[in-house]
Amino acid sequence: LNRIKASxxxxxxxxxETQATRExxxxxxxxxxxxxxxxxxxAPAPAACRILKERSLRPHLLVHNDLVxxxxxxDKANPNxxxxxxxxxxxxxxxxxxxxxxxIGMEKPVLISLGRGRYYKETxxxxxxxxxxxxxxxxxxxxxxxxxxxxxxxxxESALAEMGVPPQQAIMIGDDIVNDVGxxxxxxxRALQVRTGKYRPCDENHPHVKPDAYVNNLAEAVDIILQxx
Amino acid sequence: LNRIKASxxxxxxxxxETQATRExxxxxxxxxxxxxxxxxxxAPAPAACRILKERSLRPHLLVHNDLVxxxxxxDKANPNxxxxxxxxxxxxxxxxxxxxxxxIGMEKPVLISLGRGRYYKETxxxxxxxxxxxxxxxxxxxxxxxxxxxxxxxxxESALAEMGVPPQQAIMIGDDIVNDVGxxxxxxxRALQVRTGKYRPCDENHPHVKPDAYVNNLAEAVDIILQxx
Numbered sequence: 462l463n464r465i466k467a468s469x470x471x472x473x474x475x476x477x478e479t480q481a482t483r484e485x486x487x488x489x490x491x492x493x494x495x496x497x498x499x500x501x502x503x504a505p506a507p508a509a510c511r512i513l514k515e516r517s518l519r520p521h522l523l524v525h526n527d528l529v530x531x532x533x534x535x536d537k538a539n540p541n542x543x544x545x546x547x548x549x550x551x552x553x554x555x556x557x558x559x560x561x562x563x564x565i566g567m568e569k570p571v572l573i574s575l576g577r578g579r580y581y582k583e584t585x586x587x588x589x590x591x592x593x594x595x596x597x598x599x600x601x602x603x604x605x606x607x608x609x610x611x612x613x614x615x616x617x618e619s620a621l622a623e624m625g626v627p628p629q630q631a632i633m634i635g636d637d638i639v640n641d642v643g644x645x646x647x648x649x650x651r652a653l654q655v656r657t658g659k660y661r662p663c664d665e666n667h668p669h670v671k672p673d674a675y676v677n678n679l680a681e682a683v684d685i686i687l688q689x690x
Numbered sequence: 691l692n693r694i695k696a697s698x699x700x701x702x703x704x705x706x707e708t709q710a711t712r713e714x715x716x717x718x719x720x721x722x723x724x725x726x727x728x729x730x731x732x733a734p735a736p737a738a739c740r741i742l743k744e745r746s747l748r749p750h751l752l753v754h755n756d757l758v759x760x761x762x763x764x765d766k767a768n769p770n771x772x773x774x775x776x777x778x779x780x781x782x783x784x785x786x787x788x789x790x791x792x793x794i795g796m797e798k799p800v801l802i803s804l805g806r807g808r809y810y811k812e813t814x815x816x817x818x819x820x821x822x823x824x825x826x827x828x829x830x831x832x833x834x835x836x837x838x839x840x841x842x843x844x845x846x847e848s849a850l851a852e853m854g855v856p857p858q859q860a861i862m863i864g865d866d867i868v869n870d871v872g873x874x875x876x877x878x879x880r881a882l883q884v885r886t887g888k889y890r891p892c893d894e895n896h897p898h899v900k901p902d903a904y905v906n907n908l909a910e911a912v913d914i915i916l917q918x919x
Contacts, residue, residue: 558817579830587790589830590830593830596826597818602808
């Protein structure tokens, strides 16, 4: 990261993290030694807040407690949409029924989902991600959710707009073949897949997505990018 | 019911009830004055048990506590499928994650769902039905559930087999335009919709399903059937 920043290239961190505010997320990465600030992060919750403001939507929130502060400035009285994130322990039977009732009670239900992930791994095992609960509400209310976050095109476009860079001049580095690589490419960017984290060897035979290149780690991605300047 | 039974016609009760055993279900109806016995009821749980036995499947159950006795004779050790019913309060975050982990851990995940209902009404409000949770697991595991219960063709075929009656000689009476009327018709039966219970006037403009006739109540249905003998 320091080499990229020193080179004068513009940099943006795109995360689908919805279990915590950007503040918490950034603190965690700073603790690991990364030079990163909140202003450099594109995340689903603030992207959703922009949509809510633009369309005068007042959300009923079904999100993680730690994400609630991101919606501090949003009017939540008399809700006319539902925003769902990875609510984890907040995905109770009662909370799901409540979100469902708010949604089905609308003349034209609006469901905004902070991602469409199927599942993820934690130390105590696999967990259903927000996408599964999104599908449950979609089916019950016969509605299609609007997905904010990777791989949504609008999400990458937000990140590009924040940098003031056209997609052809930007490159995405990520470990997720669909959310990172596929999403960025659909937006007109190039994308490198790092063979760390979520990467699986079978990704290299993915039926729809082919990265512009593979790298073994982030440092190798930086080498390639700086060589081509 | 007494008039139908006195006429010598064969009779079968088809329910999608999965929050209780047939014993409990029958007791409730008996308490309301209906002449009904457990042997006359076709319900999703025993239909699922037949499938489990036929295919040597050992289920992980995500069902209502009161339904568990229906699976008493089924081997549940080292599960190789997941059976989901309307688990109600048992639809906890922990239980959903556990069912998901069992399913995703299989080489070829088998998910059997006791119905595909979207939601239903209880005295304290609308509740998400089994179909919504089925969709969540389907999406997370990229699998298609096998649905037992109305409107599944195999479910009506079971009821017909239990009576020893071909579909052309059977008639379904129900209040649900899709699950009762549509399901029975797809199986080759005729079907009457009663204008009680779940019936809504807009059902009469349903885009796909048209009952063979409407009746205002069960007594009127019996009148019509007995007249045509």
